Amino acid sequence: MAAALMSPTPFFRRFLTQRSKPTISCCSHSFKFKRQYTSVMIVPTGIGAAIGGYAGDALPVARALSTVVDCLITHPNVLNAAMLYWPMPNTLYVEGYALDRFAEGLWALQPVHQNRVGIVLDAGIEEDLRLRHLQVADAARASLGLPIIEYIVTDTPLEVEKWIDPETGKSTGRIRHPDSLIRAVRNLVNRSKVNAIAVVGRFPDDDTDDVDDYRLGMGVDLLAGVEAVISHLVVKEFKIPCAHAPAMSPLTMSLSLSPKSAAEEIGYTFLPCVLAGLSNAPQYLVNSSESTERNFISVSDVDSVILPRDACGGDGTLAFARSEKNKPLMISVEENDTVLNDTADKLGFETLQVSNYWEAIGVVASHKAGINPFSLRRNKIPNIGCASMHLNGHSISRERAIS
Structure with a gap:
């Protein structure tokens, strides 16, 4: 299987600037305030997924991922294991139709006791x-x-x-x-x-x-x-x-x-x-833009989405991938193959492709920390590039323009 983490792309470099978190000073101490990191894990049901296509066999992935993120949103196919289940306080159990509407920005999620x-x-x-x-x-x-x-x-x-x-x-x-x-x-x-x-x-x-x-x-x-x-x-x-x-x-x-x-x-x-x-599944707020509730989660809160490499054609996945504002980092897992052939490149969007869920969770941990995950790989950080500016119709390097 080919190496999964490729060299940095413009797709990923955008996240290094879009997802920066502010540092706020208070009195004589400096406190770093970061909003909660929210990840969505999707394994569509009934498609023969190598991981998550059987009796709750994606639950270990969700358990591991839930320890890395602040909030994990996933669906019954991932969490249901017949007589078995595992309580995860920071994990939201969202039915598939509702998850699609959430991804489209039509519904929000209201956590409950x-x-x-x-x-x-x-x-x-x-x-x-x-x-x-x-x-x-x-x-x-x-x-x-x-x-x-x-x-x-x-x-x-x-x-x-x-x-x-x-x-x-x-x-x-x-x-x-x-x-x-x-x-x-x-x-x-x-x-x-x-x-x-x-x-x-x-x-x-x-x-x-x-x-x-x-x-x-x-x-x-x-x-x-x-x-x-x-x-x-x-x-x-x-x-x-x-x-x-x-x-x-x-x-x-x-x-x-x-x-x-x-x-x-x-x-x-x-x-x-x-x-x-x-x-304790979250309730669904259908008109979230008009809601007076403060404690709800909307699609703009999602930082990353993890899904099988060849199962990218669902309504929710396409909505996440084509979001024009606060677009999450899309991570596709090569090892989790399915009977489908709906890859991101065929559907016209980019994902950060990884070999397996080990790598996916590592990428999420790096993303949450504000670290380029390629800096954790051997020889994956090239020399910094030089941007060009146009002056009177002529392209000149940034260094020359500054001098």
């Missing part, structure tokens, strides 16, 4: 499987103290359908009765005043052959694409945090199981991580 979480259960879930999910909810309330208020069952089975898009190779799908889901959420919101929603849809049970590659840590997550469709539908309609957990019959035990997929094999449901994430 806790949300009132409601659960929507698909009427198609069998009684024993429904009971398993309700026991998980009660366990989260009693053992974790999570603010889970009430549940509701849809008036009609959702009838989840899933497939692989033949053009892109990513997973997708639909629910045949979206109105039933909308009615259930509206009932919970109006009656119980919940402001975050966990949806549990009954997914069709797969033949073992269909999931063998996924269980071995290869291929595409067949569930992920339609899970995003479901949460997008709720967030678009109600503008509150939402995440989805699939309900399925347990698979037969496998003697050949990848550690990347193993989190989905250790319990009866995928619900615990969703409840933990939603319990």
